[in-house]
Amino acid sequence: MPGKLSSTSPTRFAYLGPEGTFAEAALRTAVASSEGARYPQPSVPAALAAVRSGDADAALVPMENSVEGSVPATMDGLADGRPLVITREVFLDVSFVLAVRPGTELADVRSLASHPHALAQTAGRLAELLPGVVPLPTSSTAGAAEAVAAGQYDAAVCAPIAAERYGLAALVEDVADRPGAVTRFVLVEPSGALPAPTGNDKTSLVAVVGDRTGALLDLLSEFAVRGISLTRIESRPTRERLGVYSFSLDCEGHVADRRVGEALAALHRVCDDVRFLGSYARADGRENKPVPGTAADAAFAEAEAWLAGIRAGASPG
């Protein structure tokens, strides 16, 4: 693996590279350089593989965008393979420039490349600016900028900082169709890492439901009856056959909270498969909804004591 760090290094952070990606910007906002070394990877699967192999201690990868939705490589990379867990989420405002080699004008641009999410968020403007130019996907925005510098494409959609990093000129600034886009990144670590509850946490998981009537309703009910609010749910193909899906979701609360732990245990009973993807501090600037008194840890503890009493032969109270 290029640039592998020695095991005596401080924390080794893999990220979707090369230098100049939004993932790098997100990592810089989340982790001071004194806390570890940054370690660019050519793709999301490569960043996750670096953690699985032990070449990196953690990886920062894009999870979803407010305009374009989830990043399939991250969703599928976390759902399959050796288990990893999310220990942190990071939100980043993204804005794009159309970057070219200095001297290139719009009329010279015959090829254009970027990460599919960047292309999707700029499709309207690009069609106006460059009619007839078919955009090509790359594994990152900065990867496209690097390829433009190498003469592989005429233009890239990337962060202003990537244009600078690869000696390109920003021919058009702010090329997004909708201003204000936010991307959510996640820091993932080997399974077993579990940040302590903060009181405002989220839990992520993937559940495979059976091909039967009401299977998704059963899954949702386990959250609803315990007063747990979902913040995201989406289906992904399991790639086994059409008709079998996994549901990737985030809910409010920490696995250490009784209601969340019991919901997870219930899913383990009612779903074909459940993978815990981590509990971590909520970082979108919003507060979890108030927990009904009947779903608080104290209510679970009281009910458990009551049941234990019955089982021990105490007179029903």
Ligand SMILES: O=C(O)C(=O)Cc1ccccc1
């Ligand atoms: O390619 C990048 O720079 C990334 O970090 C992925 C991405 C792509 C488009 C918008 C946000 C994040």
